[in-house]
Amino acid sequence: MLKKLILATTILMTALPTVSHGQIKTFKEPPFEFYKVSPGDTFWYIAQRYGLDYRKLMELNPTVEPRNMHVGEVIRLKATASSPSGFEEQVVQLVNQQRAKAGLRPLTHRADVKNVAQKKAEDMINSNYFSHTSPNYGSPFDMLKTFGISYSYAGENIAKGQKTPQEVMNAWMNSSGHRANILKPEFDTIGVGFYHGAWVQMFIKAR
Secondary structure, three states, X not given: OHHHHHHHHHHHHHHOOOEEOOOEOOOOOOOXXXXXXXXXXXXXXXXXXXXXXXXXXXXXXXXXXXXXXXXXXXXXXXXXXXXXXXXXXXXXXHHHHHHHHOOOOOOEEOHHHHHHHHHHHHHHHHOOOOOOOEOOOEOHHXXXXXXXXXXXXXXXXXXXXXXXXXXXXXXXXXXXXXXXXHOOOOOOEEEEEEEOOXXXXXXXXXX
């Protein structure tokens, strides 16, 4: 009975539209570059724990609300050589490198799809969840439509905790479901979002 239940669940999952989860990874310390917020944390408390200046922590994390830090939110403890501001474009470049190796055409990083992916990454952190189904926007398909994106085919990859574009791409490419999305011939467009350790790839085939 148990085997039948597992088999039925697998069949149901493979019958759904193409979406796949990323892997959750924990941060290794030292070098103490990132920290995942725990209940009761404040910038002052975190700074005291790691011997840092809480004011510099606040400057490094301008989008984090000091009086309303979310449990599970990832903050930076020190400046790093790679700036998160360019992470999304780096992911797109890595995706297209993999597609080129497979003889596939590159994906276009479209601004409106990128905006949806960014909103999803922020939503996962701010609402403290890790799922394709957002409590605020619904499924990725619902979310694309809500933001006025037309498509004939769509998919989503998500991940949380990886620190660099290469690290998250390695995780996705080592997972058959994620790799299938990245290398799906039908897709022609991508949007990538990154926010405090949450990564989102949204793929579509434009109508």
